[in-house]
Structures are given as C-alpha cells and as structure tokens.
Amino acid sequence: MSPTPVALSELIAALGGDLLGGSDLQIAGIAPLDEADERSIAFLANPRYQVQLATTRAACVIVAPALAEAAAARGAAIVTPDPYLYFARLTQWWAQRTRPAAKAGVHPSAIVSPDAKLGQGVEIGPLAVIESGAVIGDHARIGAHCVVERDAHVGERTRLAPRVVLGYGCRIGARGLVHSGVVIGADGFGFAPSRDGYVKIEQLGNVTIGDDVEIGANTCIDRGALADTVIEDGVKLDNLIQIAHNVHIGKRTAMAGCGAIAGSTRIGANCTIGGAANIIGHLNIADGVHISACTTVTRDITQPGVYTGTYPFEENSSWQKNAATLRQLHTLRERVRALEKK
Amino acid sequence: MSPTPVALSELIAALGGDLLGGSDLQIAGIAPLDEADERSIAFLANPRYQVQLATTRAACVIVAPALAEAAAARGAAIVTPDPYLYFARLTQWWAQRTRPAAKAGVHPSAIVSPDAKLGQGVEIGPLAVIESGAVIGDHARIGAHCVVERDAHVGERTRLAPRVVLGYGCRIGARGLVHSGVVIGADGFGFAPSRDGYVKIEQLGNVTIGDDVEIGANTCIDRGALADTVIEDGVKLDNLIQIAHNVHIGKRTAMAGCGAIAGSTRIGANCTIGGAANIIGHLNIADGVHISACTTVTRDITQPGVYTGTYPFEENSSWQKNAATLRQLHTLRERVRALEKK
Amino acid sequence: MSPTPVALSELIAALGGDLLGGSDLQIAGIAPLDEADERSIAFLANPRYQVQLATTRAACVIVAPALAEAAAARGAAIVTPDPYLYFARLTQWWAQRTRPAAKAGVHPSAIVSPDAKLGQGVEIGPLAVIESGAVIGDHARIGAHCVVERDAHVGERTRLAPRVVLGYGCRIGARGLVHSGVVIGADGFGFAPSRDGYVKIEQLGNVTIGDDVEIGANTCIDRGALADTVIEDGVKLDNLIQIAHNVHIGKRTAMAGCGAIAGSTRIGANCTIGGAANIIGHLNIADGVHISACTTVTRDITQPGVYTGTYPFEENSSWQKNAATLRQLHTLRERVRALEKK
Structure with missing residues (x-):
C-alpha cells in the first residue's frame, strides 16, 4: 500500500x-x-x-x-x-x-458565487458549484462536481467527496465526511390528497447536521416539511440510507447501509441500527437501542436492548411448507386451544 | 423561515x-x-x-x-x-x-448541443449537458450538472434538480419534479445465459413518464427491454426506489422510499406502496391496492385492499425462540393434526 | 425503434x-x-x-x-x-x-490530468474529470461528469455511463459497463468505539473489478479496509446495490437490484441473488447458490441450492392475527408438547 x-x-x-x-x-x-x-x-x-x-x-x-x-x-x-x-x-x-495532501485553492473550473464565503485553506474541486450565500468553513474540502446550494453551510475541516449535493439552507458541522452521491436536502415526501390528485406540500424546513458526522455514498437526507431534519454530533451513516423529513437522530448513533427511517421518527443517542433495517414513521426510539439487520420496527421502543425481526431463511422447499403454514398460524392456535379444552 | x-x-x-x-x-x-x-x-x-x-x-x-x-x-x-x-x-x-424566482437562460458553463430544442423561458443550470435532439419544454428548469441525453424530452414547467440523468430517448411530461441523483433510462437488467457466461440483452426501449410526476432523490427507473417502461400521470415516487424495465405504474399511485418493483410488473392506479416494500416481477396489481411498508408481494393482487407481510420484531431473545420454532412450523402443524386424530 | x-x-x-x-x-x-x-x-x-x-x-x-x-x-x-x-x-x-457510434476524443470541457494515460480510441465525455495517474484503456468510453480519481484504472472497451465515480486506486477490467450514479471506492464503514465517540478506521484498500462486469445505476462498491474488495470476471450487479468493504464476489454471479452484501462476506461463483436480498457480514456462500428475492442470509451456505426467507404477505387483517400469534409461537410449541405428554 x-x-x-x-x-x-x-x-x-x-x-x-x-x-x-x-x-x-x-x-x-x-x-x-x-x-x-x-x-x-x-x-x-x-x-x-x-x-x-x-x-x-x-x-x-x-x-x-x-x-x-x-x-x-x-x-x-x-x-x-x-x-x-x-x-x-x-x-x-x-x-x-x-495520501496526497489537500491542495488549498479554488479549481479554475469551479463556479463559485461572488456572494459565497470561503474560509481559510479551503479546497474547491473541479467543476464544483458554490451558490450565493453558501459558507465554506476553514480548511473544508469540496470535491469535484459538488453542488453547495444557496445559503448552505459546510463546517470547518469537513470534506465532501466528489459529487455531493448540499441543498439550499442546509448545514453540516465540523470535521464531517460526506461520500459521493449523497443528496442532502431533497424534498421530503409530502402530499395532500385532493379530487384532482396529490397536491404537493412544499418542504420548507432544512437539514441540520452536527459535527463529526460521516455519511455514506448515495445516502439521502430529506429536508423537513416545516421544522428541520436533524442529525446530531458524531452520527455515522453508511451507504444508500434514506432519512425522511423531520427525522431526528441522536448523538453517536450509527446506522449500517440500506436502511430507512420514515418521516418524523426520533431516534435516541448511542443506538446502532443494522443494515437494511427500517423504522416506520412517527416513532420514538430510546437511547441505547440496538436494531438487528433487516428488522422492521413498527412501534416505539422505550427500553435499551437488542431488537430483532428477521425472517429465518432456509432451503426453499422447507420454506415453502413453513410459509404456507404461517398463513394458517392463527387457526393452528385455535386448534391447540380446542385440544386443550378437551 | x-x-x-x-x-x-x-x-x-x-x-x-x-x-x-x-x-x-x-x-x-x-x-x-x-x-x-x-x-x-x-x-x-x-x-x-x-x-x-x-x-x-x-x-x-x-x-x-x-x-x-x-x-x-x-x-x-x-x-x-x-x-x-x-x-x-x-x-x-x-x-x-x-424562494428566489427561476432565472430563465442558459448558464454560460452549460454544454447545449446546437441540435437541442429549448422552449421559452427555459433555465439551464451551470455545467448541465443537453445532447443533440433533446427537447426542453417551455419554462422547464434543468439544474446544475444534469445530463439530458440525445432525443430525451422534458415537458413544460418540469424541473430537474441538480444532477439528474435523463437517458437517451426518454421522456417526462409537464409540471414534473425530479430530485437530485435520479437516473432515468439506465439499462434494464437482462442477460441470456450461455456457456461463455451471460450475454447482454441490449435494452432497446425507453422510459415514458407522464405529467405531474415527482421522483425522489437517487431513484432509478430503467429503460425497457423492447417496449418502454411507463410511469403514468400523477405518480409520486420517493427516494432510492428501483423501477425495473417494462414496469407500468398507473395514474396517481404513490410509493414511499426504498422499495423496488421488479421487471414487467404492472401496478394499477391510485395504489399506495409503503416504504421498503418490494414487488417481484411479472405480476399484476389491481387499482386501489395498498401495500404496507416492508412487505414483499410475490403474487398477483386482483382486489383493492390493504396487504401486509411484515415480520413482527421483538426483543432479541424472544425472537430467537420464535424464529427457531418457525423453522419447525410445518412439523408443529403435523403434530397438532396427530393430536386431533386421537 | x-x-x-x-x-x-x-x-x-x-x-x-x-x-x-x-x-x-x-x-x-x-x-x-x-x-x-x-x-x-x-x-x-x-x-x-x-x-x-x-x-x-x-x-x-x-x-x-x-x-x-x-x-x-x-x-x-x-x-x-x-x-x-x-x-x-x-x-x-x-x-x-x-445507436450513434462512439466518438473517440476528449471533449474540450473535460479536465484530464497531464499525468493520466489515455489509450487509443478513448472517448472522454463533457465535464469528466480524470485525475493524475489514472489509466484509461484502449477504446474505453468515459461519460459526461464522470470522475476517475488518481491512479484508478479503466480496462479496454469498458464504458462508464455519465456520472460515475471510480475512486483512487480502484480498477475495473475490460469490456465492463458501469451505469450512472455508481460509486466505486467510497470508504467502507469502519469505526472503533472510544470514550470520545467513534474513531474512524481509514479504509486503505481499493476495489478490484474483473472483466465483463456490469454494474447498475446508483450501486455502491466500497473500498476495502486493508485488502481490496473484489468483484470477479463476468459478475452482473443491478441497480442500488450495496457491496461493503472486503466483500468478494465470485465469477459470473448475478445480483438483482437493491440487495446488500455486508462486510467481508465471500460469495461463490455462478450464484444468483434475488432482488432486495441481503447477506450479513463475514459469511461464506458456496458456488451455485441461489438466494430468493427479499431473503436475509444470516449464516454460511455450504451447499448449492435454492434458499428462501420471505415473509408471506396476505390481506392485512389476516396478517395481524397471524403476526400476533407468531410472537407466541414458542409458547404454542410448548403447549403442543404438553398436550402430547398427556
């Protein structure tokens, strides 16, 4: 190496x-x-x-x-x-x-608004776009093809890998690392039904991300509907994760790849969430909760601990028999009850 | 705000x-x-x-x-x-x-083919690429770093956020909104097995998207193998969704984040599909079907209604006992049957 | 057409x-x-x-x-x-x-390091970035907005669609096809816990990809922690897949969209992995294994065959009854055992 x-x-x-x-x-x-x-x-x-x-x-x-x-x-x-x-x-x-040292300076092909504020020792990569009102902290590094939209803030020494979108008004703190393909600040998914189809609820909040946060490739963090989506200090998110609008993730919680947190769910501090685990919307998850990989969380968790809901895999023909029986499980319980009464 | x-x-x-x-x-x-x-x-x-x-x-x-x-x-x-x-x-x-008003005009850094047709009041962002034969409707807005490939069409007042790829020959109608990182028109996943390994089936269809469609960040919609992949008017797709080749989604169906629709499946109108729900290929889903989050649909659904298949999560030690028993569920039924016969 | x-x-x-x-x-x-x-x-x-x-x-x-x-x-x-x-x-x-023929040549808007090596008949698209030490094989095609980082290698006749990131030191062989939004070589997800929060484990390995590999849109393949992540010849990966650090995928294995392979798992040759199937970390999967869609693999598989673990979906009210009973399945077995003893 x-x-x-x-x-x-x-x-x-x-x-x-x-x-x-x-x-x-x-x-x-x-x-x-x-x-x-x-x-x-x-x-x-x-x-x-x-x-x-x-x-x-x-x-x-x-x-x-x-x-x-x-x-x-x-x-x-x-x-x-x-x-x-x-x-x-x-x-x-x-x-x-x-590794090569960072090269402070703005690549001549980058498009930086004269209204953007660049800190000391900042590196702006080729073909990056920094819009009006954006603030780039000291020694931050913005990779090739990044878009930092208007009024977005990047903290000191935070690094955006090539091709990150940081949406208008969104903020990330210091010493962060955001991998390629991440989209911070796309619209949350909100519509009011009407006779003429869905009517869009404009998403008026932003995304606020603390210090020392790492975000994996192609992960999405949506902006809030009214208030902000919040990721606290020290959170680590892996690749291809979906964080919906108005989610709140507490300090030092880590989440492996491919999971999703649905809208307005609040996750405590020091949690770990396994890969491809999903948490539905409007829930509260306590501090110190550990969710196993591929588990779907459908109600509040108020106590620390390990929680799991993974369907056990098996050889296909066994699965077929067991899965067919599973569809009659409630009836089976009734039959056992009937036997017990005799 | x-x-x-x-x-x-x-x-x-x-x-x-x-x-x-x-x-x-x-x-x-x-x-x-x-x-x-x-x-x-x-x-x-x-x-x-x-x-x-x-x-x-x-x-x-x-x-x-x-x-x-x-x-x-x-x-x-x-x-x-x-x-x-x-x-x-x-x-x-x-x-x-x-919010700032759209600024009609082509950013000087955009690369627009002389053979592309731009409507009135169009906004083309910095470093966007518009290829030959592409058509951009009146008042459409193409964000920074978008690629609109040859012969692709963007309808009136449709907005592509920064960094969207609209593949060659693909079309999106009027008043749409496509978020960052979306890929429309990548190849569907098709190969013929042979003694020398997989032989690629070139994907010769396109993607056709109707009016008033919103597509969330980093979602992918693949081009059809022969005919087109079709998304009808008023469909709303959230982030990180996979729509495979030759899928057809009916009007005003909405789909929350992280789900996947496998190849050639046909989904009706006015359906809702929960987050991280998956539908396997070559199925027909009727109008007015509601699929719960994290459900896997493995056969046709012919009647409107609510359908669910989520493994219930629980405290890990309980899960271990129940999941182990689940692997013997068919045997358990046999045992109940034997008891009943006595 | x-x-x-x-x-x-x-x-x-x-x-x-x-x-x-x-x-x-x-x-x-x-x-x-x-x-x-x-x-x-x-x-x-x-x-x-x-x-x-x-x-x-x-x-x-x-x-x-x-x-x-x-x-x-x-x-x-x-x-x-x-x-x-x-x-x-x-x-x-x-x-x-x-389809239009490839146009050999470097688009004038591309940013190609003088230290990069371009083979014969190479096509470099608009606004692509090719960093120092990168090697582009003969007749390879690099799409618009791609970033090929320092010392990365692209094999002969391999095509990167628009907007692909090939990270520093990563390699892909000949005749490959990489779709838009793919990120090869983001950091694997590795941290050591400490009293002051997670301490990053820098990912010092690369990604090595063989010949004749296709990679679908927005898929991520992370670089290894110490050794490389390896994708062997003839592998086909669909869209939105997550391949974690130090995974090894054997020849001619194909994987449908939206699945994830967690860190250090080794998958054999000639396997098929269905859509949205997940395999947890540090496992060994034999050659010729077929994993059904939406299955979670949680232990080694040593024999070829078909393996499944999909929760059967049903009409919601039936699901509610069966899922509630599932949480008492172990108890139900105890009750059957008690009946049998009588």
Whole structure:
C-alpha cells in the first residue's frame, strides 16, 4: 500500500504504546493477522483470534497487555489497552503519510458565487458549484462536481467527496465526511390528497447536521416539511440510507447501509441500527437501542436492548411448507386451544 | 423561515377560506400546532389533535367548519372544508413568496448541443449537458450538472434538480419534479445465459413518464427491454426506489422510499406502496391496492385492499425462540393434526 | 425503434441461424410475441408461450428446432438451438445498427490530468474529470461528469455511463459497463468505539473489478479496509446495490437490484441473488447458490441450492392475527408438547 516503509520506532513516536522488540523493523503495510507478511503490522483485538498469533507472519502485532508475553515471544509487539482503537488511529496516521495532501485553492473550473464565503485553506474541486450565500468553513474540502446550494453551510475541516449535493439552507458541522452521491436536502415526501390528485406540500424546513458526522455514498437526507431534519454530533451513516423529513437522530448513533427511517421518527443517542433495517414513521426510539439487520420496527421502543425481526431463511422447499403454514398460524392456535379444552 | 412577515388578510386574499378574526395579524412562518409561536400559522386536520388547540401559541389555526368555534375562541382561525389541503396550498404559496424566482437562460458553463430544442423561458443550470435532439419544454428548469441525453424530452414547467440523468430517448411530461441523483433510462437488467457466461440483452426501449410526476432523490427507473417502461400521470415516487424495465405504474399511485418493483410488473392506479416494500416481477396489481411498508408481494393482487407481510420484531431473545420454532412450523402443524386424530 | 428496416437475409448473414421463408421481409423492430406487428421479429424461448404462435402478428419468429414446423406454418421463422441467446445477440446487433457510434476524443470541457494515460480510441465525455495517474484503456468510453480519481484504472472497451465515480486506486477490467450514479471506492464503514465517540478506521484498500462486469445505476462498491474488495470476471450487479468493504464476489454471479452484501462476506461463483436480498457480514456462500428475492442470509451456505426467507404477505387483517400469534409461537410449541405428554 505504501511506497515508503517506516520504522516501528517512528510509528511508536507518533502513536504511543509500549514496543517490545524490533524498533528498527521496517513496516510497509497494515494487514489482518492471517494475511500479514514479514513487512506488515497486524492487530489482535478479539481473543478468539489468539491462535493466529502462532502462525501469523506479521513483523509486529498490536496486542492488549494480557497477550503481551505471547506476542513478544514470536516477534515485535506493541502493547496498548485497546488494540482496536490503536489500529484505528494507526490507519489514520498511515493514510496521512501515504495520501496526497489537500491542495488549498479554488479549481479554475469551479463556479463559485461572488456572494459565497470561503474560509481559510479551503479546497474547491473541479467543476464544483458554490451558490450565493453558501459558507465554506476553514480548511473544508469540496470535491469535484459538488453542488453547495444557496445559503448552505459546510463546517470547518469537513470534506465532501466528489459529487455531493448540499441543498439550499442546509448545514453540516465540523470535521464531517460526506461520500459521493449523497443528496442532502431533497424534498421530503409530502402530499395532500385532493379530487384532482396529490397536491404537493412544499418542504420548507432544512437539514441540520452536527459535527463529526460521516455519511455514506448515495445516502439521502430529506429536508423537513416545516421544522428541520436533524442529525446530531458524531452520527455515522453508511451507504444508500434514506432519512425522511423531520427525522431526528441522536448523538453517536450509527446506522449500517440500506436502511430507512420514515418521516418524523426520533431516534435516541448511542443506538446502532443494522443494515437494511427500517423504522416506520412517527416513532420514538430510546437511547441505547440496538436494531438487528433487516428488522422492521413498527412501534416505539422505550427500553435499551437488542431488537430483532428477521425472517429465518432456509432451503426453499422447507420454506415453502413453513410459509404456507404461517398463513394458517392463527387457526393452528385455535386448534391447540380446542385440544386443550378437551 | 421567511424574512418578511405577511398579514393574514393577504394570505386569505391569495388562498381563500373564511377568516375569523385577526386580519391584521402578521404571520412569519408555518409551524405544527405544538411548535408554533405567536407569529406562526398552524393547521388542525386530524381531530385527534384537537386537544392541542387549547395549548398552541399559534397566531392562527386552519380548521374545518366543525372546529371553527373552538378555534376562534382562542385566536384567529381560517375555516375551510379540507384543512390539510389548504395547508398544502399554503406551503406552495409560501415557497413562492420566499424562494428566489427561476432565472430563465442558459448558464454560460452549460454544454447545449446546437441540435437541442429549448422552449421559452427555459433555465439551464451551470455545467448541465443537453445532447443533440433533446427537447426542453417551455419554462422547464434543468439544474446544475444534469445530463439530458440525445432525443430525451422534458415537458413544460418540469424541473430537474441538480444532477439528474435523463437517458437517451426518454421522456417526462409537464409540471414534473425530479430530485437530485435520479437516473432515468439506465439499462434494464437482462442477460441470456450461455456457456461463455451471460450475454447482454441490449435494452432497446425507453422510459415514458407522464405529467405531474415527482421522483425522489437517487431513484432509478430503467429503460425497457423492447417496449418502454411507463410511469403514468400523477405518480409520486420517493427516494432510492428501483423501477425495473417494462414496469407500468398507473395514474396517481404513490410509493414511499426504498422499495423496488421488479421487471414487467404492472401496478394499477391510485395504489399506495409503503416504504421498503418490494414487488417481484411479472405480476399484476389491481387499482386501489395498498401495500404496507416492508412487505414483499410475490403474487398477483386482483382486489383493492390493504396487504401486509411484515415480520413482527421483538426483543432479541424472544425472537430467537420464535424464529427457531418457525423453522419447525410445518412439523408443529403435523403434530397438532396427530393430536386431533386421537 | 429503428428508422431503417433491415431485410431478414441481412440479419441472418450477421447472426446465423436457419431461415425458413421470408428472406426479403423487412424488419423494423424487435417485439414480444404478443406486441409484435407485421414488421417485427419476435422470439419464442419458453414452450409455455407456444400458444402465442397462433395469434402473433410477427413477421418472423425465432424458435428452437422442435417448434420449427409450427412456426414456419404461420410465417417466416429462424431456427436456432437457443432462441433466447439468439435474441440477446440480435439485440446487440440491433443496438449497434441504430445507436450513434462512439466518438473517440476528449471533449474540450473535460479536465484530464497531464499525468493520466489515455489509450487509443478513448472517448472522454463533457465535464469528466480524470485525475493524475489514472489509466484509461484502449477504446474505453468515459461519460459526461464522470470522475476517475488518481491512479484508478479503466480496462479496454469498458464504458462508464455519465456520472460515475471510480475512486483512487480502484480498477475495473475490460469490456465492463458501469451505469450512472455508481460509486466505486467510497470508504467502507469502519469505526472503533472510544470514550470520545467513534474513531474512524481509514479504509486503505481499493476495489478490484474483473472483466465483463456490469454494474447498475446508483450501486455502491466500497473500498476495502486493508485488502481490496473484489468483484470477479463476468459478475452482473443491478441497480442500488450495496457491496461493503472486503466483500468478494465470485465469477459470473448475478445480483438483482437493491440487495446488500455486508462486510467481508465471500460469495461463490455462478450464484444468483434475488432482488432486495441481503447477506450479513463475514459469511461464506458456496458456488451455485441461489438466494430468493427479499431473503436475509444470516449464516454460511455450504451447499448449492435454492434458499428462501420471505415473509408471506396476505390481506392485512389476516396478517395481524397471524403476526400476533407468531410472537407466541414458542409458547404454542410448548403447549403442543404438553398436550402430547398427556
């Protein structure tokens, strides 16, 4: 991955941790234990994988104190209380070493309104459009083909990957990362029925996004009908997610790809929502709730905990028999009741 | 939301309705009953929320005749047969007052083929691409970064938000609204298996979309294999929806986000399809069918009605027990039958 | 569809097959049997539709040898061992006849780094961005508004439709087709929890895509965390699919729209995955596995076969009763067991 290897001592100087042995070892990449070679650094966070210590070829393994001895017996080791967190910080340091630095400045092909406000050290990519009244915070990076509409705000050091739409009046805070294809601020889905068909309810709210938020590719966050749709600080959204109008997502909640939150639902802080899970509209979900993948939530959840509603898959012919019986389940219960009465 | 408040009398002059009291009141915004302040107008459409009349701070409430007295007892009121429809029209009027007017003209950075036909009062945004033979109707608005491919048609007063692709030969009628990231006219998914792998079936049809259609962000509508994929007048599609090749959706059907309609399925008029509901291919769905959210439709529906197939979620440990039993459901029925025979 | 009809004899000269009668017939289009007119060619691949032979108005029907006599009795016929494959090849030939040829060259509005390498006969569309170190193979076509980031590779004769993002360091092989809105190489979704919130795990891998791969509109394929996400030769992905980091999809596997494959899952060769089916992370799926639409796969599948887990939909009031009973299914089994003991 990296053209220039780095000495373990340099890595330790940057990230801390106790190094056991091998400070002169040159590291050329980061790898999983079972794919590492003699120039790789690996980590062991889950004790389940401890057996891999015996076979990994990694030059150095990041481990917790309990495994320090075992790791050092086979080669260099970095000892740290939380190896997975250390690994995360290592990937950040590695990315910074190996990726090109941001180039402050406005690409000559970008179309920036004279009424937009650009902070210091801002990078505006090729063919980006920044409309009137938009505000781009210091050191923010706006990728190629992005559209930042009128009066939208991008916080300090937030990065929009190529081809993001940030709708008029919408705001994202500091240190955010928005991936390609994201649409923030499309209209919420609201219509009044009439004899002549649906009459559009213009969506007059905006989208307000806090600091340290990451938003995955092709995810959509609609603007509110009257008040704003709100994503609080530290929320992480994966790809292809739909956040409907007036949803409110609490701090540090994380949501895996392809799920949807329907209109006006309020989700607490520190929740996790599995992939392709859906939550219908106008619900309240408490703090600390964990929704399993592919679950449909149809009523309020008032207590923290793990909630699931995934249809068990099976070999097709078994499924056919069971699914057919499922359609008669209520009748089956009545039959059991009748038997019990006898 | 609005910098310039407006007198209730002016609002009534524009939208009609019977005003009870307060014609000089200045309205600065529209809000839900429970969030309204003394400069807001609110509406009460659902009698369930009637108790909020006593506590709302709204300057004026839009109500049906049955609630006129109760509403007028607490402040100004607008009386109208359908408060929700009135509210929808109010949001439209409000948006028109407060949003910048369209600017007719072609942005100098747009790339418009000399063979494209642009109607009167058309707005073409920055960096849009309009290919040869494309036709843009009067007063249509094409957003930044849109691509209108060769021989595609955009009807009068239809608006494409920034970054929409309208594929070659595809058509959308009048007064439509297409949100960012929509792809109309990508290839349908068709392959013939062969000993050497899949052989592509070129998709030779187009997409034909009627008048008054709204299409949500990042939704995809594929072109037909031979004949066209058809979306009739007044259809409303939310975000992240997949409409496969040769689907036909009847008039005024509405579909919430994240669902998919597989190839060649025909959906009637005046249906509603809940969020994340899926309909498999080659089916016929009658007029007036309502599909609940997250339901999978696997066979024809010939009668209007409400249809559901959502797995009930529950606390994870209960789910585990019930899901395990579900895999033995057919056997359980056999056991009940055996008991009954005794 | 086509302005210029073609004689059947010319069609046979290009595609082969045995023509029975009608070599002078002029064909103006391809149509399904039941929509064909006197200037159309149709095909009959599924014996179930044999009755349509009696009523179709098609000028010529493509049939298997077993139906040659019946087809020739009513008009011209092309006899070929695999009519569906012949039809696929016919659509390709037809598309080539009727669509404008690629125009080699770089559109003057495209922004191509001087450090990018463009092969022979390459077409770069309007407003495309090709970054430093990118390599575009011979006769590849890059659509309008595409972004090919630094060091990304596009193989020979691969076509990117308008508005595709191919992330830095990602590769796609030869003869691929990538539809609009696709995002290849956004970050995988990886974070380490900490007391101060989630800490991002930078995604240091790339995406590697083989030859002859088609990717549908608005689909996302994330880059790997350490190693690459891999899509092997001949894979076909429909629209709005999510492929998470470090997924591996084997040769000639096809996946219909709107499904998701979670992180590090490995899918074999020659699988089919139905629409809106989801596979959770860290699983192994064998070769030759067929997953039904809307199924959630939650554990390894080691044997080829058909696997299903779709909740059966029904009329809403029946569903309510059955779903309520489902929540007590385990208890119901206990009651049956108690009855059996008596």
